[in-house]
Amino acid sequence: MSDMMFIFNFEKIFIMNIIITGAGRGIGFETAKLFSKMKGNRIIAVSRNITALQKISETIPRGKNNSSLYPFAVDLSKNEFEKDILKYVLDRFNKIDILINNAGILVNKTLQNLSEKDYDNIFNVNIKAPFLLTKALLPHFNNPSHIVNISSMGGFLGSVKFPGLSLYSASKGALAVFSECLAEEFKDQGISVNCLSLGSVQTEMLNEAFPNYKASQKPLDIAEFIVDFAINGNKYMNGKIIPVSLSTP
């Protein structure tokens, strides 16, 4: 039987070096936690607030086959943040197997209420940060390796759109096309790049933007898919924008 989709074997030792952004809460937190429950992984988990990650990290028993979780506090909108991450990564491992650009911010405002500052905040975190981080880490990816960019159904061409999400959706659309282009650029180096366009997941982000909306999926549900896809998806596809959605927004 292949390792493909949704078969979790927490005993199998994969020994992967993983970097995930936006891991302090929500989908990224559950994804980092799942990777850390597997054997042999080294996971650098980036967020501004790393309190919850530090608690998880402390509960992982020391042992040569156990995973190591390294929480790292970084603001992805700060100048030269990618240099701090690069240094932190190279102090712990020299080859990267998986990068998940998951951090994102959502601002729910109509065009009249959106400011230039909103534009900068959204685009800095949702597309400029994946650009800068991927570029800084590029010389250090393994062959094969997998970059997974976390986008949204709002940024998926032809999907149903919602008032208030114009800049958020535009930034996620940019991330999707960016992924397609990088896949083409990196294919001879064995670095695959795919993009997951998520539907609604019940996280604090969704709750803050749509207080009365209830999503059918929980962060852990989607984290199970992301972990499996990050490990196995590049054996089957490259440069794809994949809708992973039961409902939107």
Ligand SMILES: NC(=O)c1ccc[n+]([C@@H]2O[C@H](COP(=O)([O-])OP(=O)(O)OC[C@H]3O[C@@H](n4cnc5c(N)ncnc54)[C@H](OP(=O)(O)O)[C@@H]3O)[C@@H](O)[C@H]2O)c1
């Ligand atoms: N939830 C949904 O319905 C949904 C749907 C489609 C796509 N998505 C996408 O899925 C990803 C995860 O979303 P989520 O729902 O889990 O959101 P969330 O709960 O708000 O988590 C977002 C993460 O991004 C981090 N982050 C935000 N700004 C940052 C910055 N300047 N520097 C460093 N880290 C930063 C946050 O950590 P700190 O605050 O600690 O920095 C947090 O860990 C996002 O890219 C989102 O756009 C979510």
